[in-house]
Amino acid sequence: MLEIKIGNLFLKNPFMPASGTFGSGLEYEDFGDLSELGAVVTKGVSLKPKVGNKPPRIYELPSGMLNSIGLENVGIDKFTDILNQLKAYKTNIVVNFFGNSFEEYIEVSKILDEHNVVSCLEMNISCPNIKEGGICFGTDPHVIYSLVRNVKKVTKKDLWVKLTPNTGNIVSIAKAAENAGASAIVIANTYTGMKVDIETQKPALGNIFGGYSGPAIKPITLYHVFCCVREVNIPIIASGGIFNIEDVLEYLIVGAKAVQVGTANFTNPCILWDLIKDLKDYLIKKNLNIYDLIGSIKL
Amino acid sequence: MIESRKSLFEGIIIGRKKLSDNIYHVEIELNKEFSSYKYGNFVMLHLKEESRPLLPRPFSIFKAKERVLELIFKVVGLATNLLATRPLPYSVKLWGPLGNSFPDKKDMFCIAGGLGLVPLYESIIKGRYKKVFVGFKNKDEVYFLRSLLDKGALISTDDGSYGEKGFITEFFYQCIINEKDKVTVVACGPRGFLKRLWEIEREVKNIEIYGSFETHMACGFGVCLGCAIETPKGMVKVCSDGPVFKLKDIFGE
Numbered sequence: 052m053l054e055i056k057i058g059n060l061f062l063k064n065p066f067m068p069a070s071g072t073f074g075s076g077l078e079y080e081d082f083g084d085l086s087e088l089g090a091v092v093t094k095g096v097s098l099k100p101k102v103g104n105k106p107p108r109i110y111e112l113p114s115g116m117l118n119s120i121g122l123e124n125v126g127i128d129k130f131t132d133i134l135n136q137l138k139a140y141k142t143n144i145v146v147n148f149f150g151n152s153f154e155e156y157i158e159v160s161k162i163l164d165e166h167n168v169v170s171c172l173e174m175n176i177s178c179p180n181i182k183e184g185g186i187c188f189g190t191d192p193h194v195i196y197s198l199v200r201n202v203k204k205v206t207k208k209d210l211w212v213k214l215t216p217n218t219g220n221i222v223s224i225a226k227a228a229e230n231a232g233a234s235a236i237v238i239a240n241t242y243t244g245m246k247v248d249i250e251t252q253k254p255a256l257g258n259i260f261g262g263y264s265g266p267a268i269k270p271i272t273l274y275h276v277f278c279c280v281r282e283v284n285i286p287i288i289a290s291g292g293i294f295n296i297e298d299v300l301e302y303l304i305v306g307a308k309a310v311q312v313g314t315a316n317f318t319n320p321c322i323l324w325d326l327i328k329d330l331k332d333y334l335i336k337k338n339l340n341i342y343d344l345i346g347s348i349k350l
Numbered sequence: 351m352i353e354s355r356k357s358l359f360e361g362i363i364i365g366r367k368k369l370s371d372n373i374y375h376v377e378i379e380l381n382k383e384f385s386s387y388k389y390g391n392f393v394m395l396h397l398k399e400e401s402r403p404l405l406p407r408p409f410s411i412f413k414a415k416e417r418v419l420e421l422i423f424k425v426v427g428l429a430t431n432l433l434a435t436r437p438l439p440y441s442v443k444l445w446g447p448l449g450n451s452f453p454d455k456k457d458m459f460c461i462a463g464g465l466g467l468v469p470l471y472e473s474i475i476k477g478r479y480k481k482v483f484v485g486f487k488n489k490d491e492v493y494f495l496r497s498l499l500d501k502g503a504l505i506s507t508d509d510g511s512y513g514e515k516g517f518i519t520e521f522f523y524q525c526i527i528n529e530k531d532k533v534t535v536v537a538c539g540p541r542g543f544l545k546r547l548w549e550i551e552r553e554v555k556n557i558e559i560y561g562s563f564e565t566h567m568a569c570g571f572g573v574c575l576g577c578a579i580e581t582p583k584g585m586v587k588v589c590s591d592g593p594v595f596k597l598k599d600i601f602g603e
């Protein structure tokens with residue numbers, strides 16, 4: 052009833068964590084059986100270890116949070132040890148990765164391609180292209196087309212592209228990723244924002260600005276999903292402000308095929324398992340199949 | 351050593367007592383037994399029915415027995431205000447036990463500043479320390495007094511309204527400079543208090559002090575990387591590398 056297919060992957064249900072809010076997955080073992088999730092999406096990994104940004108790194112706002120973690124990670128070498136521990140789980144392991152140059156993206160993809168435990172790669176394009184003066188990769192359709200093409204050359208695995216909403220042309224980026232061979236599009240990452248302490252007149256985050264996530268961003272990301280669904284044919288996975296079953300239903304009705312839960316994992320570490328049950332109950336009550344819901348929006 | 355496993359609890363706040371001006375004690379009835387925990391562990395507590403605050407808050411475990419967890423907190427902002435004022439009973443979500451714990455060695459000294467007493471209190475009562483030092487701002491903050499006096503604790507207040515007058519760190523200093531043997535010290539209190547202890551540690555030399563640190567947290571178990579603080583040896587996560595650290599690892603050798 053809940054099964055879906057995304058590219059070559061079969062998912063038991065449309066639920067998975069959003070990268071960076073669920074560690075490697077192993078940290079959540081005490082809260083639920085990872086094998087029951089549609090997929091596990093791991094914390095963003097890069098070729099070399101990254102120390103991340105200066106603290107403070109999080110700031111809570113009335114309807115969301117700012118984070119400037121700075122993609123801290125142990126680097127691909129150490130990460131592969133963790134990957135081996137994920138073999139025990141009967142679910143799809145999706146590895147989120149990023150780079151600061153084309154070469155880095157490609158190197159990491161090559162390494163991940165060699166690991167059987169990896170079901171699929173999720174490419175984070177919300178990072179600065181250091182060689183090109185630090186402009187974000189994810190804002191130029193030509194850059195994304197060529198990046199996705201080149202990564203696809205070194206991996207036979209499915210490639211999902213996770214878009215940044217911090218661009219005026221998210222639909223063109225989605226199309227470019229599709230044309231270059233992506234299997235699915237993830238919409239979207241966090242919205243760049245900041246907070247100033249009026250007493251000290253200093254930014255609240257050590258990095259000055261950060262990514263805004265949580266309930267506040269849901270209507271905006273929902274709109275981006277709505278726009279992209281009309282223009283691309285590959286599946287769309289939604290990520291932005293999912294906290295309860297109503298949020299999930301809205302995204303599915305608009306046309307997302309699966310959802311990623313991020314910040315909400317911090318308010319209830321069992322939320323993914325709770326949502327699986329809630330969706331199942333809802334479909335039974337309404338006597339529906341999940342495919343009856345996806346894209347069922349009436350305009 | 352068997353690591354205690356963390357788990358999620360549904361809780362109902364069934365009791366609340368005002369201990370002083372802005373300090374409260376709450377009793378939370380849990381939907382299942384609280385597994386074994388160690389001194390220094392904490393829980394993340396989320397106010398279930400509120401849309402604000404969005405994130406949970408860390409609180410040290412004061413006491414936990416069977417299905418009742420007790421916390422002590424000071425009202426400082428949004429979550430602690432709600433905890434202090436919402437009509438009882440009300441439900442919360444919490445997860446734990448989290449974090450590492452204080453060391454367990456022979457003949458340790460213990461020093462607490464203000465609410466830093468919370469995670470240490472039970473171990474003091476159980477007689478785990480050779481010497482105990484507890485400091486408060488004023489008489490108003492002096493709760494659990496009798497039981498501490500039974501344990502021969504040295505108590506001071508900044509204004510002298512109870513016990514000795516002055517900062518507890520200075521009474522500790524006077525005592526520790528005369529110690530011949532190497533002493534392990536466990537400490538909990540505000541950052542300035544821990545910093546002063548670190549200065550004492552550097553001067554006195556034959557002591558090793560462990561302190562419990564605080565930051566803003568989102569997850570409480572090492573996944574968000576939001577609680578990181580900078581140390582001379584690089585970034586550490588307060589929630590999962592700590593909250594207990596050797597003072598030298600945080601402030602430097």
Ligand SMILES: Cc1cc2nc3c(=O)[nH]c(=O)nc-3n(C[C@H](O)[C@H](O)[C@H](O)COP(=O)(O)OP(=O)(O)OC[C@H]3O[C@@H](n4cnc5c(N)ncnc54)[C@H](O)[C@@H]3O)c2cc1C
Pocket residue numbers: 107109110111255392403407408409410411422423424425426427428429430431465468469563564565566567593
């Ligand atoms: C391991 C651990 C154990 C603890 N144990 C206890 C305990 O037993 N008892 C107890 O009372 N407290 C304890 N604390 C502290 C407690 O977690 C905080 O007091 C609590 O989170 C405050 O929540 P609040 O919503 O009331 O305050 P908030 O509204 O969160 O704000 C408190 C203050 O911090 C500021 N602030 C908020 N976010 C940030 C940020 N990201 N960066 C900088 N400043 C910010 C606010 O402006 C405000 O001045 C513990 C903390 C830790 C880490």
Ligand SMILES: Cc1cc2nc3c(=O)[nH]c(=O)nc-3n(C[C@H](O)[C@H](O)[C@H](O)COP(=O)(O)O)c2cc1C
Pocket residue numbers: 069070071072094095118120122147175213239240241263264265266268290291292293311312313314315574575576
């Ligand atoms: C603390 C934190 C860390 C994150 N780390 C990553 C990351 O490493 N890679 C990535 O692609 N997205 C990362 N994100 C973005 C989330 O995966 C998610 O897309 C975003 O937060 C929006 O969803 P939400 O509102 O449900 O949190 C992070 C978000 C947060 C809050």
Ligand code: FES
Pocket residue numbers: 566567568569570571572573574575576577578587588589590
């Ligand atoms: S609070 Fe999330 S890593 Fe420490």
